[in-house]
Amino acid sequence: xxxxxxxxxxxxxxxxxxxxxxxxxxxxxxxxxxxxxxxxxxxxxxxxxxxxxxxxxxxxxxxxxxxxxxxxxxxxxxxxxxxxxxxxxxxxxxxxxxxxxxxxxxxxxxxxxxxxxxxxxxxxxxxxxxxxxxxxxxxxxxxxxxxxxxxxxxxxxxxxxxxxxxxxxxxxxxxxxxxxxxxxxxxxxxxxxxxxxxxxxxxxxxxxxxxxxxxxxxxxxxxxxxxxxxxxxxxxxxxxxxxxxxxxxxxxxxxxxxxxxxxxxxxxxxxxxxxxxxxxxxxxxxxxxxxxxxxxxxxxxxxxxxxxxxxxxxxxxxxxxxxxxxxxxxxxxxxxxxxxxxxxxxxxxxxxxxxxxxxxxxxxxxxxxxxxxxxxxxxxxxxxxxxxxxxxxxxxxx
Amino acid sequence: xxxxxxxxxxxxxxxxxxxxxxxxxxxxxxxxxxxxxxxxxxxxxxxxxxxxxxxxxxxxxxxxxxxxxxxxxxxxxxxxxxxxxxxxxxxxxxxxxxxxxxxxxxxxxxxxxxxxxxxxxxxxx
Numbered sequence: 081x082x083x084x085x086x087x088x089x090x091x092x093x094x095x096x097x098x099x100x101x102x103x104x105x106x107x108x109x110x111x112x113x114x115x116x117x118x119x120x121x122x123x124x125x126x127x128x129x130x131x132x133x134x135x136x137x138x139x140x141x142x143x144x145x146x147x148x149x150x151x152x153x154x155x156x157x158x159x160x161x162x163x164x165x166x167x168x169x170x171x172x173x174x175x176x177x178x179x180x181x182x183x184x185x186x187x188x189x190x191x192x193x194x195x196x197x198x199x200x201x202x203x204x205x206x207x208x209x210x211x212x213x214x215x216x217x218x219x220x221x222x223x224x225x226x227x228x229x230x231x232x233x234x235x236x237x238x239x240x241x242x243x244x245x246x247x248x249x250x251x252x253x254x255x256x257x258x259x260x261x262x263x264x265x266x267x268x269x270x271x272x273x274x275x276x277x278x279x280x281x282x283x284x285x286x287x288x289x290x291x292x293x294x295x296x297x298x299x300x301x302x303x304x305x306x307x308x309x310x311x312x313x314x315x316x317x318x319x320x321x322x323x324x325x326x327x328x329x330x331x332x333x334x335x336x337x338x339x340x341x342x343x344x345x346x347x348x349x350x351x352x353x354x355x356x357x358x359x360x361x362x363x364x365x366x367x368x369x370x371x372x373x374x375x376x377x378x379x380x381x382x383x384x385x386x387x388x389x390x391x392x393x394x395x396x397x398x399x400x401x402x403x404x405x406x407x408x409x410x411x412x413x414x415x416x417x418x419x420x421x422x423x424x425x426x427x428x429x430x431x432x433x434x435x436x437x438x439x440x441x442x443x444x445x446x447x448x449x450x451x452x453x454x455x456x457x458x459x460x461x462x463x464x465x466x467x468x469x470x471x472x473x474x475x476x477x478x
Numbered sequence: 479x480x481x482x483x484x485x486x487x488x489x490x491x492x493x494x495x496x497x498x499x500x501x502x503x504x505x506x507x508x509x510x511x512x513x514x515x516x517x518x519x520x521x522x523x524x525x526x527x528x529x530x531x532x533x534x535x536x537x538x539x540x541x542x543x544x545x546x547x548x549x550x551x552x553x554x555x556x557x558x559x560x561x562x563x564x565x566x567x568x569x570x571x572x573x574x575x576x577x578x579x580x581x582x583x584x585x586x587x588x589x590x591x592x593x594x595x596x597x598x599x600x601x602x603x
Binding site: 121124133136146147154173183187190195447457461476 | 490491492493494495497500501503504507508511514515518519521526530531533534537538541542544545546547551552554555558559561562563565566569570573574577578581
């Protein structure tokens, strides 16, 4: 097409002659404009249409998982309610805020690419990246904590209420942090080398990227603080009164398995004992444990009810124990699948935004060529949009 | 000479979003997030899921129309993106309906410990 502008009669010129006359109308065809486009606007609109089509495939792709979620929640609502208690709403809410903020900085970055504010563009891309890393850091706290408790997908689900924090587990958090630590060290070395060699461009790239790497560990710290806010004390109390706990939990199992009526009174007896213990030692951690116990007890009560009215009981009433591997594993399969695929999308977003960051330092973008920033922005907002649905659907089930 | 349209007469196709709008949308999103966390403390019964999904959809619309620039985009892109949700709706509704009607025949056992109790009640589902 571009050749027709210069020499209309020779519209079907060979690639050779095309390459030859490419330089002659360079003033008409800036470097960022691919030769098969007439105008930057046409190039932008084509790219944007392609990006929207890609996002449509993403929506349909995620809809498969949302559909699986809807089916299992429709069939076993109590499993979702019960196991959602294991998800830390505080961490989920913080991650939602972090992602929303990264969406803001991304939208702002698109604006800066359009208005040619390069310093700001680099800063905003770096903060979007940092938010993405904070998100991943918090997520790795969540994952490692659950893996440590055996809250795994169906088939690997080993959670035992009598021993919620089994010893001898690998340090999952360490393994999750390891690749990020390696990358951080790599970027630090790159930073040092470019500083020594006085390579200003590479230094300008490595500096924000090093901050981005560090924010992963910031996210890990933030997640650890929030997680321990309700849980480290709980873990303390857990180990202090371990024997007592094991007793009570064992009884819970008995309640699920066999003599429900007898277990019920036994159970409440143990519960009052723990209640007293929690009050005496003024251990706030135990109170959280107590709360969880009461919930489990209520569920055990439900089983008792269905046992008594066995003949008229429907499956809906016989809710059963939602914490057994068979049922709870399904919830965690869905949880890990949905959040895991989402996290992979975050990682992909980090990858393309690093590319954008380097290009923005190179000042590649201008008011006629901001497509890449805009397209990545669209992708990033879609990832945010999916999390907007994931958060209430997984964390906020009561 | 369409090629001249872009550079000299300054026809910019870029549409920078005004900053107050971006910040306004961000704060609306944060407030909606706080509301959705807060409402989880109340028992709204079967309306629960409707409220939660309603808030999430308002948030998604804010992100799509302002952050994703959809409100100022070409109509074709809007149709494309919103159309995908029509198909998601069809997909989920038909699959849920099918699953509601046929799942009992595939999954009669609710859980191992109480499987024996459940069997007589199977027809009641």
